[in-house]
Amino acid sequence: MNTIIAFIVIFGSLVFFHELGHFLFAKRAGILCREFAIGFGPKVFAHKKGETVYTIRLLPLGGYVRMAGEDPEMTELKAGQRIGVVFNVAGEAVHLIVNGRDRYKEARVIEIEKADLEHGLTISGYEEGEEELKTYRVHREALLTEDNLSTQIAPWDRQFNSKTLPQRAMAIFAGPLFNFILAFIVFVLIAIIQGIPTNDPMLGKMTEDGAAIEAGLKEGDHVLAIDGEPMSSWEGIVTVIQDSPGKELTFDIERDGEQMSLDVTPTIEEAEGETFGRIGVHSPFEKSFIGAFTYGAKEVYFWTTEIGRLLGTIVTGQFEIDMLSGPVGIYAATDTVAKSGILYLMKWAGVLSINLGIMNLLPLPALDGGRLMFFLYEAVRGKPVDRQMEGMVHFVGFALLMLLMIVVTWNDIQRFFLQ
Known part of the structure; x- marks a missing residue:
């Protein structure tokens, strides 16, 4: 269960930050983002806030931000088509109902002669019972409903392809960029929590069953020399230990201002056909x-x-x-x-x-x-x-x-x- 939770948190975070990069820079460019999705396939969760629907989908294979204009836009209104139209107090069309208009009592029936929902934001047609051709303004955030699905219209300046090349490129590049930013934040947090690895000739944390702790060595011991050879770095200590599997080594150390000598025998380890020594000590860390x-x-x-x-x-x-x-x-x-x-x-x-x-x-x-x-x-x-x-x-x-x-x-x- 812990692994499942860890996997969901990690994978979900990676996808979320990736799509967040796309989303933020698309919004910054003025692009209408219809959906922010984690996963693919059927919806498991959906919540609309503002003009965007935030969804979690069944298949955890990635995610996407659906931007207006990337896919074919909504249903095209054609001449002769009868639709329901709801107007606001300013006389602008705020809701266009392609079918099922009977459910909207306030809708006025209009037979379309011409519709421009991208550039001019107008519809021209004949209202039911009248013979005069009229042109109506369409609100920039009007809804178009077909088969019980309502979609906000996207004027040309809110569509992906209307933006400059740098804006479009940045909206796409921002996804991977945010993955690098997330990694940077994670590594910084690790360094703040545990400290930064240093190359000082010091001993870090020890494993409970390691040769070092059995010999009496402690975390924080300053290693002066090993078998009489002066130590000036952690890498030097590691090299001597790895080159001495099964061989007893004398550590000259300084602890709390006192110097002492302790004998340690590295255990014999093998990996990829090579033998090396290990005493069960991690590298030292410093807080900064x-x-x-x-x-x-x-x-x-x-x-x-x-x-x-x-x-x-x-x-x-x-x-x-x-x-x-x-x-x-x-x-x-x-x-x-x-x-x-x-x-x-x-x-x-x-x-x-x-x-x-x-x-x-x-x-x-x-x-x-x-x-x-x-x-x-x-x-x-x-x-x-x-x-x-x-x-x-x-x-x-x-x-x-x-x-x-x-x-x-x-x-x-x-x-x-x-x-």
Whole structure:
């Protein structure tokens, strides 16, 4: 149960921050955001606030912000069509009812001659019982109802494609950007809570069954020398210990102003065919509020380059499908990390957030990076790509990504649960 909660919190937070980036910069550009969704598929929860519907959907495979103009807009009103229209006190149409108008007693029936719900914001037609053609103003936030579904109209200046290229690009780039910002915040919080790793020749926290604690060493001991060799850094201490599996070492330490010597025998450990020593001591930490921000930036840089290096194996031909993990693989890894404590879980969340940001920036159709590539092409060409062609490319890309997700998920199930 704890793993399920941890997975939901972590995965939900990553998706939420990603979509929050899209949402905030779209709103900043004046784009009408119809829906802010976490997950795909059927709605589990929905709440409308302002002009946006906030939803949680059944399949936890991501999320989206539905911006006006990205998809085909609402039903087009055609000449000869009879609709119900509700007006406000200023004489503006605030509700257009395509069907089911009988349920709206205040609606006036109008036979449409011409409608412009994007630029001119007018409808022209004949009111029931009259022969005179009239033109009515439409409120910028009018609703259009069809089949019991009401949708706010989107004037052209509220649609995604009406915005400048930099505004559109920023609304898309902000998603991955917020994943990096989230990772930075997480790493800063870790540094504030536990401190910043230092390279001082000091001993940090110790494992309960380690050789160090059995020999009498304590957290905070200043290591002066090991077997007579002066120690000036934590890395130096680690090197000596790892190179001495099963060999007794004499630690000259200083504790509370007093110097003493203690004998420690590193246990013999083996990994990837190599043998090394271990005494069960973690690196030392120091508290620094300002340093925590530097640590956060360094961790973001480190994990960005590490994930980038892994992706580089695609180019070199060393990449294998087993190197990918889907939700099932992430769940299994979260279960392992959760057993190590909250700080390890936080670090795992930070790494996942960076990974999500990088993956979304890949220049693949249906991903943010693919959309940014179309914007780059538009900037060079001087005009946008045909919307239908771009939509088809993204549709095919999304289908292929879903297929890859299925393959990866099945691979994860075999790897973690069927072995």
